[in-house]
Amino acid sequence: METSGSLLRIGVVGFGHLGKYLVERILKDGAAVGLTLAFVWNRNSDKLKGLVPDELILGDLSCFADRPCDVIVEVCHPQIVKEFGLHFLSQSHFMVGSPSALADPDLNARLRQAAQQYGRTLYVPSGALWGGQDIQRLSDSGALKGNTGQKALFIRMSKHPSCFRLTGDVLSDWTEGEGMRVLFSGSVADLCPLAPNNVNTMAAAAVAAASLGFTGVQGEIVSDTALSDYHVVEVEVTGPNGFSVHTVRRNPARLGAVTGSATYNSFWSSLLACKGHGGRVYLC
Incomplete structure (x- = not known):
């Protein structure tokens, strides 16, 4: 180079x-x-x-x-x-x-x-995204597969409503103290156009999980007025014979911040x- x-x-x-x-x-x-x-x-x-x-x-x-x-x-x-x-x-x-x-x-x-x-x-x-390289290795080996009733790769991102930048008016009526509200649950392929600035972590996971792609990776975004100091990213990975990993990352973030400080x-x-x-x- x-x-x-x-x-x-x-x-x-x-x-x-x-x-x-x-x-x-x-x-x-x-x-x-x-x-x-x-x-x-x-x-x-x-x-x-x-x-x-x-x-x-x-x-x-x-x-x-x-x-x-x-x-x-x-x-x-x-x-x-x-x-x-x-x-x-x-x-x-x-x-x-x-x-x-x-x-x-x-x-x-x-x-x-x-x-x-x-x-x-x-x-x-x-x-x-925590564990992206591990997800990639699991995907490349063909072992990223959901068990009965489980998704192969599921990611939930929870943030204070002021931290979301959505293309629709899903959150236009939020009020302080309302608690948790699931804004979307489904494929990352469908979620990315709704929240293009908020779900890059999920998109990175979909790239890592090439065997599943954006359509095969499942994501959920949650508005939670209790999350005034950090974002939460949960990743659930499953594989054959009962294999599973569940990580929870708390990323410090100011109110209104799209990106956590870490x-x-x-x-x-x-x-x-x-x-x-x-x-x-x-x-x-």
């Missing part, structure tokens, strides 16, 4: 809370861990002024190829993955921070084909793993 000296050149697409964290971390610690910024893009470039060096601000995303880089990191919205994912892979490795976009089977297939065609890696960060460090660790794995999808 051609790099700038010994430093991996990173392009960051999106400057919300997560994008801002990654940019600040690269500017502060990048050289020590082999990373440097190639560019930063945000839909509203004014938000970058004073926070990102002017020479690193990319005004027009369609001109990204003018800023050579080794890894492009998307941390804004699934629509960017749909519009630019194939173009990104034609020029560099691509880390999909909004893997809910991969619930679209046509886009998923085309991105995988592009990764193979160009010899690039389509990186999918684990985010708040996920920021997880993304940073994922970025450090993007060293080029050529022509495939890689859960990092």
Whole structure:
């Protein structure tokens, strides 16, 4: 892989809370861990002024190829993955921070084909998913199978209602103190379009569980007004002969925060793993 000296050149697409964290971390610690910024893009470039060096601000995303880089990191919205994912892979490795976009089977297939065609890696960060590598190994071995009355892979995400960003009006009538409300229960393929910014953890699990895919992985999102300090992610995995694993992760998060605080460090660790794995999808 051609790099700038010994430093991996990173392009960051999106400057919300997560994008801002990654940019600040690269500017502060990048050289020590082999990373440097190639560019930063945000839909509203004014938000970058004073926070990102002017020479690193990319005004027009369609001109990204003018800023050579080794890894492009998307941390804004699934629509960017749909519009630019194939173009990104034609020029560099691509880390999909909004893997809910991969619930679209046509886009998923085309991105995988592009990764193979160009010899690039389509990186999918684990985010708040605990045990993703284990799920992947179980799936690859053909042992990810539900027992009688059980789902092979089930994920429940519970958050305070202020933390959800839904495409419909399912939560428009919530009131403080109402307790728990199941907002959706079904396949992750159907859930991703409803909550594209909230269920990237489930999307990462669906990528790990390739034998099941987005349709075969079952997910549930729960609004809970008691969860004012953290998000809860529960993962239930089953296999043959009574095998099962149940994990519960409590991820500290502020009211209204889409992303839990522990996920920021997880993304940073994922970025450090993007060293080029050529022509495939890689859960990092």
